[in-house]
Amino acid sequence: MPSRVPLILAAVLAVMCGCAKLDLMPFFDKDEARRKNVREAIRGEGEHSRLIGDYIKIADSTLGMIKVQGVGLVDRLDGTGEDPPASPYRTRLLEDIRRHEIQEPQALLRSANTALVIVTAYIPPIVKKGDQIDVEVQFPPGSEAKSLRGGWLMPCYLNEHALIAGQVKQGREIASASGAILIDALGDESDGVFSGHRKGRIPAGATYVGDDRHLKVAIGSEYRTVRMCTQIANRIGRRFHDYDEHGIQRPLATAKEDSYFDLIVHERYRDNYPRYLQVIRGMSLSESPVERHLRMQQLSEAIQFGPTAERASLQLEAIGPEAIPLLKTGLTSSDLEARFHSAMALAYLNNTDGVPSLKEAAEREPAFRIFALAALASLDDGSAAEALRDLMNVESIETRYGAFRALETMAPNDPYIQGVEMDGNFWLHPVESEARPLIHLTRFKKAEIVVFGDNQELMPPVILRAGNRIVIRSASTGDQIVVKRISAGEQVQERLTSKRVVDVIQAASELGAQYPDIVEMLVQAKNQHNLTGDIAIDEMPRPGRVYRRSGPDEGNDLASSPSSVQVGSSGLTPNLFDERPENRPVAPSEPENDSNPEKPSKKKSDKKKPADKDSAEAEDQSDSREPPPIKEEAE
Known part of the structure; x- marks a missing residue:
């Protein structure tokens, strides 16, 4: 038996040499490096950050709008439509008309009071089944129709599309749209052919029928392990949770793989999910009670001064109700910037002590206005409602309407604004x-x-x-x-x-x-x-404005802070005020799985024959290609 030992050792050495030749060892080295990084980060060792925000990334694929499109028919035009020429768009429109069992579809298309249109909607990142979303309507390129004025979009379906191997693939239907079209050329009385009459929109004109959208948060590549993903998800879940239909508490973050976890937006942040993400980034990865106490002492000092108040308020808000007494000290600061950030954090912790400071910020400082109004809207409280009513008496148009929208969100049945x-x-x-x-x-x-x-x-x-x-x-x-x-x-x-x-x-x-x-x-x-x-x-407050600070106090170590600072950006716009696609990235489309049971069956729809059989039907049967992606017409 001992004589076999040298043979075993030789075999092991041969395998190791083979690994070296195949360059497999670096792979194991990278995995071990990740595990080492995670151990040190969780223990707070070395130069690893103590905040979750430095270990995660929220990609455009989850924060971006999902673009969906369809082909629709507009009627009630005053002779400004056209009989659309043979094309993949017409083919698809006829298929939809048959689904609605409309009689004589060809005669309907030939009318000068109807027109074929491309219908587009953008599904926002935080959306639930049944939510209403905006719709954009335009004539396809080459259309000879003149104007959409007075038009009504008949019910149509909107799908995701993806370009796969040079072909456009259609996904399942996730929205249905209809309604009166508001043309871009408001107030123009002419019927001339120009872009303002050829494009329009329907506010809240589509109903989302897909699955609820939640956020997916990725773990940084150097820390991508099951342990780190679970640690972060559990840390968030302890701070943010809700209750299921049985009254059982459930965390809002759930680890899925070593690379990402699912994140549900807490109801208090539903109208300002960018704030929710800021707070999560400000959470600690791990810390002992003593470490938390020391950090809170440091933050209690930073909350008193404008240049450091924003970061301090987000971290205190991330700690939770335990930090409310420290945030209240920020309300006593002589610095409007410090009072504003303290009041914001208190509002999202469901504390109303900062309402006067939020009202002051909304009225006096345009750079703070949009965020102050969103914070007031998060409070279901009489003092916040009274502050918003008062703001509807100021001369600033954006402040008045911003306060109206905030109050309508908070209390839609408030007698002061009830419509x-x-x-x-x-x-x-x-x-x-x-x-x-x-x-x-x-x-x-x-x-x-x-x-x-x-x-x-x-x-x-x-x-x-x-x-x-x-x-x-x-x-x-x-x-x-x-x-x-x-x-x-x-x-x-x-x-x-x-x-x-x-x-x-x-x-x-x-x-x-x-x-x-x-x-x-x-x-x-x-x-x-x-x-x-x-x-x-659409006169509303905007993010990204510049706040000009007053001169620093003598002896203050913040004297070197910049005299002005940009407050927020388009990416931090509270969705209470704006979900326009130009202010959000558009997520890349993914093809649907053919085995998805919710995907409509094309064969079933083909079994329905149109009531009117003429030459256009032959065109319909021979051209079953999907319409290409829509390009915007030149202005």
Whole structure:
């Protein structure tokens, strides 16, 4: 038996030499290096960071918008449509028309009152099944249709698309869209052919029908191990959790592999998930109670001074309710920047002591405004609601509407702003305000008209149109308004109303005016000097503004801090205010798995035959290619 030992040793040496020749040892060295990095990081040894943010990355694939598209049919045009030529777009449209069992689809397409359009929507990072999202509508390149004004998008389906091996692959349907189209050229009365009439949008015009979207957080390559992924997920889960349908607590972070974990946004941050990610980045990877106590002492000093207050407030917010007393000390600082950051963190910890500071920041400092309003919206409290009501009396347009949106998010049934859903598929909100009269209109997130100064009236003489069929004129007496609907083949309908703007809007809506018709009517009224105040469209506070600090105190070691600082960026925009695709990256599309049971069966749809069989049907059967990705038309 002993004679075999040399042979075994020789075999082991041969294997090791073979590994060296095959260059396998570096692979094991890298794995061991990762494990060593993780051990040291968790123990707080060496120069490894103590904060989670230095070990994770949230990629564009999870933060980005998902682009979905479809081919739709617009009707109710006033002779500005076209019979679309044979193309993959027409083929797909006919397939959708058959799914809706519409009779004589070819005759419908030939009408000059209809047009084929490309429909696009962008699915935001945080979305739940049933949420409403904005829709963009445009004619395809080469279309001879003239204008989308007055058009209504018939129900259509939107899918993901991916370019695989030179071919466009279509994924499953994840949104359905329809509604009245608001053209880009607001207030333009011509029917000329230019981009403003060929493009439009439908605020909240699509319903998301896919799975809830959550975030995926990647672990840095040098620390990518199961242990590190589990450590970070558990650390986040102890701080942020909710409860399932059985009342059992569940963590909001779940490790999936060694490379990433799933992250659900806590409900308090649902309207500002960038803040949620900032807080998570400010969490400690691991620390003892003594280490936490020492760190909190340091942060309690940093929270008093503007240049260090932001970082300190995020770390204290990450610690949780235990840090509330320290954050309150920041409210006593003479520095507005320090008070603002302390109040922000307190709000997301559901503490209202910082409400006066948030109100002050929103009113006095434009750089802080958007973040202060979002923080107030996170509080379900009477003092925060009162602060937002007060802010609707200031002259700043963006502050007024920003406060309105924040209050509407916090308490949609608040009597001060409670609106009425109009027949024209939009909301009308009359709001009392001591400031100059203002009408605010929206093109994103929601079809909504807010009238600040609910008693403002139209100034005669009034001659306005709300769409192609409704005319608004001053009555002969001069103290009333006549609203008429005149349409071929219909009996003339008429409403007599007061000169109050809200009454005129309601009367026009009752006669069939849609949201785009009302918007164009109000823009026209402003251009004709029929309004007593201003009109604004999507006038909201923005991130990335510069805050100019006052001179540093003498003897302060922060004297070398910059005199001005940019506050936030487009990537930190609270989604309460903006989810436009130009402010968010677009996530790369991935092809759907053919075995997915939710993927619609093309064979089943092909079994349905259209009611009208003509030459276009032959074109439909012969060209089953998917439409290519849509390119924007040149302006």
